[in-house]
Amino acid sequence: MSNREMAVTPRFKTHSQVWSAVGMWAWMLHRLTGIGIVLYLLLHATLMGTSLIRGAEAFNATLNTLMTNPVLHLAEIALVGAIIYHGMNGIRLLLFDIGIGFSRQKEIFWVSMAIGAAMWIFVIISKLS
Amino acid sequence: MRVNAITWLFQRITAAVLLVLLGVHLWLLYMNNTSEVISFAEAKARLMSAPYITLYVLLLLFGLFHALNGLYTVMVDMGIKPRKTAIGALLAVGLGLFGIGLISIFQFIM
Amino acid sequence: MEEIKTDVLILGSGGAGLFAALHVYDNNPGLDVILATKGLIGKCGCSRMVQGGMNVVLNSADSVDKHFMDTIKGGGYINDQELAYTLVSDAPKAVHELEVKVGCFFDRAENGEIHQKAFAGQSFDRTVHVADLSGIQIIARLTDQVFRRQDRIKVLEETRGLDLLTTAEGDRVVGAVLADMRTGELIVVNAKVVIVATGGASSMYKISAPSVDKTGDGMAMCFRAGAEFCDMEMMQFHPTGLLAGQSRLSGSVLEEGLRGAGGYLINGLGERFMERYDPERMERSTRDRVARAGYMEIMAGRGTESGGVYLVMGHLGSEFVEKKFPGMCDRVRDVGKELSKEPVEISPTSHFMMGGVKIDRDCQASLKGLVVAGEDSSGVHGANRLGGNGIGESVTFGRRAGDTAAALAEQELLRPFRQEQVEEIKQRWLKFFKPTTGVDIYPIRDEIKNLMWEKVGVVREAKKLQEAISRLNGMYEEAQKAYVTNRTLRRFNMEWNEIMNTINWITVARMVANSALLRKESRGSHYRSDCKTDNENWLKNIYMKKKGEFEIETDIRPIISTRFSMEEIRKLNVQY
Amino acid sequence: MSSQEIKARIFRYDPEQDVEPRFDVYTIPVIKNMAILDVVFHVQNYIDKSLAFRCSCRIGMCGSCAMYINGKPRLACRTQVSSLGTSEVTIMPLPNLPIIRDLATDMEPFFEKWKKIKPYYVGKPELKDPVVIRPDSDEREFIDQMLDCITCGCCYGACSMVATNEDYLGPAALNRAYTLVADKRDSIRVERLKAVGRSYGVWRCHDQFNCAEVCPKNLVPTKSIQQLKKRCVMQKFGVFK
Numbered sequence A: 001m002s003n004r005e006m007a008v009t010p011r012f013k014t015h016s017q018v019w020s021a022v023g024m025w026a027w028m029l030h031r032l033t034g035i036g037i038v039l040y041l042l043l044h045a046t047l048m049g050t051s052l053i054r055g056a057e058a059f060n061a062t063l064n065t066l067m068t069n070p071v072l073h074l075a076e077i078a079l080v081g082a083i084i085y086h087g088m089n090g091i092r093l094l095l096f097d098i099g100i101g102f103s104r105q106k107e108i109f110w111v112s113m114a115i116g117a118a119m120w121i122f123v124i125i126s127k128l129s
Numbered sequence B: 001m002r003v004n005a006i007t008w009l010f011q012r013i014t015a016a017v018l019l020v021l022l023g024v025h026l027w028l029l030y031m032n033n034t035s036e037v038i039s040f041a042e043a044k045a046r047l048m049s050a051p052y053i054t055l056y057v058l059l060l061l062f063g064l065f066h067a068l069n070g071l072y073t074v075m076v077d078m079g080i081k082p083r084k085t086a087i088g089a090l091l092a093v094g095l096g097l098f099g100i101g102l103i104s105i106f107q108f109i110m
Numbered sequence C: 001m002e003e004i005k006t007d008v009l010i011l012g013s014g015g016a017g018l019f020a021a022l023h024v025y026d027n028n029p030g031l032d033v034i035l036a037t038k039g040l041i042g043k044c045g046c047s048r049m050v051q052g053g054m055n056v057v058l059n060s061a062d063s064v065d066k067h068f069m070d071t072i073k074g075g076g077y078i079n080d081q082e083l084a085y086t087l088v089s090d091a092p093k094a095v096h097e098l099e100v101k102v103g104c105f106f107d108r109a110e111n112g113e114i115h116q117k118a119f120a121g122q123s124f125d126r127t128v129h130v131a132d133l134s135g136i137q138i139i140a141r142l143t144d145q146v147f148r149r150q151d152r153i154k155v156l157e158e159t160r161g162l163d164l165l166t167t168a169e170g171d172r173v174v175g176a177v178l179a180d181m182r183t184g185e186l187i188v189v190n191a192k193v194v195i196v197a198t199g200g201a202s203s204m205y206k207i208s209a210p211s212v213d214k215t216g217d218g219m220a221m222c223f224r225a226g227a228e229f230c231d232m233e234m235m236q237f238h239p240t241g242l243l244a245g246q247s248r249l250s251g252s253v254l255e256e257g258l259r260g261a262g263g264y265l266i267n268g269l270g271e272r273f274m275e276r277y278d279p280e281r282m283e284r285s286t287r288d289r290v291a292r293a294g295y296m297e298i299m300a301g302r303g304t305e306s307g308g309v310y311l312v313m314g315h316l317g318s319e320f321v322e323k324k325f326p327g328m329c330d331r332v333r334d335v336g337k338e339l340s341k342e343p344v345e346i347s348p349t350s351h352f353m354m355g356g357v358k359i360d361r362d363c364q365a366s367l368k369g370l371v372v373a374g375e376d377s378s379g380v381h382g383a384n385r386l387g388g389n390g391i392g393e394s395v396t397f398g399r400r401a402g403d404t405a406a407a408l409a410e411q412e413l414l415r416p417f418r419q420e421q422v423e424e425i426k427q428r429w430l431k432f433f434k435p436t437t438g439v440d441i442y443p444i445r446d447e448i449k450n451l452m453w454e455k456v457g458v459v460r461e462a463k464k465l466q467e468a469i470s471r472l473n474g475m476y477e478e479a480q481k482a483y484v485t486n487r488t489l490r491r492f493n494m495e496w497n498e499i500m501n502t503i504n505w506i507t508v509a510r511m512v513a514n515s516a517l518l519r520k521e522s523r524g525s526h527y528r529s530d531c532k533t534d535n536e537n538w539l540k541n542i543y544m545k546k547k548g549e550f551e552i553e554t555d556i557r558p559i560i561s562t563r564f565s566m567e568e569i570r571k572l573n574v575q576y
Numbered sequence D: 001m002s003s004q005e006i007k008a009r010i011f012r013y014d015p016e017q018d019v020e021p022r023f024d025v026y027t028i029p030v031i032k033n034m035a036i037l038d039v040v041f042h043v044q045n046y047i048d049k050s051l052a053f054r055c056s057c058r059i060g061m062c063g064s065c066a067m068y069i070n071g072k073p074r075l076a077c078r079t080q081v082s083s084l085g086t087s088e089v090t091i092m093p094l095p096n097l098p099i100i101r102d103l104a105t106d107m108e109p110f111f112e113k114w115k116k117i118k119p120y121y122v123g124k125p126e127l128k129d130p131v132v133i134r135p136d137s138d139e140r141e142f143i144d145q146m147l148d149c150i151t152c153g154c155c156y157g158a159c160s161m162v163a164t165n166e167d168y169l170g171p172a173a174l175n176r177a178y179t180l181v182a183d184k185r186d187s188i189r190v191e192r193l194k195a196v197g198r199s200y201g202v203w204r205c206h207d208q209f210n211c212a213e214v215c216p217k218n219l220v221p222t223k224s225i226q227q228l229k230k231r232c233v234m235q236k237f238g239v240f241k
């Protein structure tokens, strides 16, 4: 049937996204931070694992280079930020999963972000001091 | 795959548990830490007690499941086709890392 | 050209078309059905747009006879009483089926039974509904049921009927030629039975309510095929069409329940003008009267600046209005007003055609193999339709049409169509792609709408009607010279579509205007400023059919009064 | 630019002739209460007759006219030009659906998925009459609100998960599934639940809320989907029957 044939031939579609919504950004960031932390985890486990297997000396040496590098300090702050974001938004998602907050999703997002930001700032300050 | 409901549920459960475990972990790292650089000796001192061991084994287990299942979710979202291969690869990585992790923790205890 | 053979071809996917498809299938799942519709299934047509709801007798304190009397009283007593009785006695079965088989869920009253609300012109609160947007649910659920039966019901979307195919003797319909609007290709469907349910042509007025795909196609097709029509002068104007300037939102209906719930109508001077026209029932009077009252106020210069009157709901409490009429509040908000708080400008709007193809109780038209249901048919509503009887007609007669079609398809043979007729039809509709220049269709379309509004509108008179008729004939000629600007573009060509619409509009409009000229009295929604109501001589219906190529043959016959006699009607001597 | 006119950038594409889509720009006089639908009608009627788009009811009841307007899927008939707060409008077809021509998309994939969840009611055989359900009972949960869906596809066009995964059923179909799964009158609820529990079903939703953000009927499919997920889990443990 002519109607049907049209449906099966592959045709151009647009994939324009909706960028103006809170939920969209929340989701994007959650995914990015999630993947980011996984990558960190992989790296972390490999480094720790390999150095530990080689013994205490190697471990101390590795940690020494890592923990005195200023760039890595900044990276660590970013990592903690990512974990905090992922965790705070994760709480928001868990709330939805148990059926709470659909009508207030934006407010919940901003509240959890405010708390997260406070935590992050706290971490940064305590780290810098 | 008909385990969708279970993995989905586990992703939530691990998330909730990670929230607590990671919280404790980070707290220890930042608040209970005196020196600039963590040394083997310090780490060992902490890791010797049973609660700590449990904490880290659990963190490892749950973290790995959450992380790798998370990655798998992303892949399915993107429409990955040979799903079996993906699952195999993730399982291998997961088991590998779990092994390395256990050995590492073991190193401290020894 | 693709050729398809089938048992039943259904044109239109409103309440009538969809229900007919279900009933053909449920009667005999072995029958092949093709359901062709001009828009997307479940999305086009007015059944989808039904707001208020559907009249049905469910309460033991109510009775089918009361509903019948309300219907013919509302209809100016010229209804085909057999059809009106069929409507009221089938409606409870239809609602039952909608709830139990189709899966609708109508709003419930406190006691958990189906809630029935007040509608104008009724002696009992009997309108079942889903908030104030009932049609969405009825049509969505019917569509889902069609999906369930898709092994036998083949749906052709955006495929419009062009013309019916008939035997050489002209007494039987054997199929139709369709156009797949997405590809622009024509399709010949050879069928044992054709059900026409394309839902009228009230969109031919400047201010009108229906969806844009209802352009009288079915009626025009039936006219060209030689079917008999009845009551074509009877055009209903809904009193409360939203006014929104030149925007297409203009004319959209604010539902009747607003007046039922106690809304006021006031004119530009702030008077509740219904006092002058129907002091007893006020705003709850029937549509014809309220629409005319509003129209006359506007004409007498007592309207608002942009030519309307006001609908006021504020005194009922904004919470009540928001809760009961969320859809209406939203719609009014689109034009920047708060229905629950401030007066909203409205105007009568062309809404529904009581007239149409003459059918019997089984939806059988005057040609064999032709079954017509819903707004395309005539007789059920007489001179005026009660709010809530429209979707009622659509579903009750849709069911019947399906039953009839199934029975006919079992008995009949598939008769061959005539290739030369197919060629003729092809030529009729594809010729617009040939010329490189010609008439632009859009000004003509706009002119019809204005002409009908001004000369064949709410208030009519002989002179204007005559002018309208001669102009319509002229426009018909002009429209034949129309051309499609982009000659090579058959796919989803909206201009071509509009040319065909315009020709069908004119075809139907001519019947309306001629019929209106013939009925030299006022009755129901047909109001002649130059004639009074004449209960002595005009308890009659006007019948029409095609004569020769394009002439109209008329016949005036007494009403079908099998249940409530002419004497009794005359005794009442109602004036309109 | 004067407030009397707007500039409309309209997406043009004919799959059988054009290699690439393009944008045509039209200047259009503004009228009172002008909706985007009036804009495209103006262009089609009086400027470029070859423009293709779809519309039926023109008052937000049929869901035929969904388009991607200034960064969001919306109903053309219910989007007032004045509400956009700018005199430049970009009109594109609904995302994630194949294009027939210009702004008219092919809704087939949307409805194919709609059909996958068995969208039709199959009443329990013992229910011979309309059931008696008091409006204040929680029998119908919040199904009734969710029944207002007009299958416009706005949510489908807005959901990134649909964009990245061709098979994902999408918010509208899942929302419909919920209204049936939670309808105690229906007899194939478990079967339907199994259909939405597949990997192309509910699990692809990650609470993006774009569906709720754009739904012209203010539905929150996210919530329906959560209810389905919950029931899927319950069903796995044998609690849902």
Ligand SMILES: Cc1cc2nc3c(=O)[nH]c(=O)nc-3n(C[C@H](O)[C@H](O)[C@H](O)COP(=O)(O)OP(=O)(O)OC[C@H]3O[C@@H](n4cnc5c(N)ncnc54)[C@H](O)[C@@H]3O)c2cc1C
Residues within 6 Å of the ligand: C011, C012, C013, C014, C015, C016, C017, C036, C037, C038, C039, C044, C045, C046, C047, C048, C049, C050, C051, C052, C053, C054, C055, C159, C160, C161, C162, C197, C198, C199, C200, C209, C210, C211, C213, C214, C215, C216, C217, C218, C252, C253, C255, C351, C352, C373, C374, C375, C376, C387, C388, C389, C390, C391, C392, C394
């Ligand atoms: C805004 C509005 C509100 C209303 N409210 C109420 C109410 O509250 N209560 C009530 O009882 N009635 C109401 N009505 C009236 C009611 O909607 C109609 O009486 C009824 O829906 C007609 O049903 P139908 O099946 O005959 O036609 P429709 O539902 O109008 O369907 C016609 C179908 O035919 C298709 N079609 C048209 N041309 C062709 C063609 N050439 N080929 C193929 N298909 C074609 C159309 O696309 C459409 O699918 C309302 C009408 C409107 C416009």
Ligand code: HEM
Residues within 6 Å of the ligand: A030, A031, A033, A034, A035, A037, A038, A041, A083, A086, A087, A088, A090, A091, A093, A094, B011, B012, B015, B016, B018, B019, B022, B063, B066, B067, B069, B070, B071, B073, B074, D205, D206, D207
């Ligand atoms: C702080 C505790 C954490 C919480 C509360 C949490 C919460 C969640 C939740 C609820 C999801 C599901 C999202 C969805 O399906 O839509 C998720 C996904 C994910 N998480 Fe976590 N998480 C935490 C820690 C972590 C850690 C430590 C990692 C990495 C090692 C991680 C990696 C991921 C990944 C990769 C995903 C998949 C991304 C996606 O689906 O968008 N999470 N998390």
Ligand code: SF4
Residues within 6 Å of the ligand: D063, D148, D149, D150, D151, D152, D153, D154, D155, D156, D171, D172, D175, D211, D214, D215, D216, D217, D218, D219, D221
């Ligand atoms: S859920 Fe809303 S946006 Fe999605 S199809 Fe239904 S009405 Fe449209």
Ligand code: F3S
Residues within 6 Å of the ligand: D158, D159, D160, D161, D162, D170, D171, D204, D205, D206, D207, D208, D209, D210, D211, D212, D221, D222, D225
């Ligand atoms: S936008 Fe998509 S991801 Fe879920 S919440 Fe809505 S379906």
Ligand code: FES
Residues within 6 Å of the ligand: D054, D055, D056, D057, D058, D059, D060, D061, D062, D063, D064, D065, D066, D075, D076, D077, D078
């Ligand atoms: S045209 Fe019907 S929703 Fe816009």
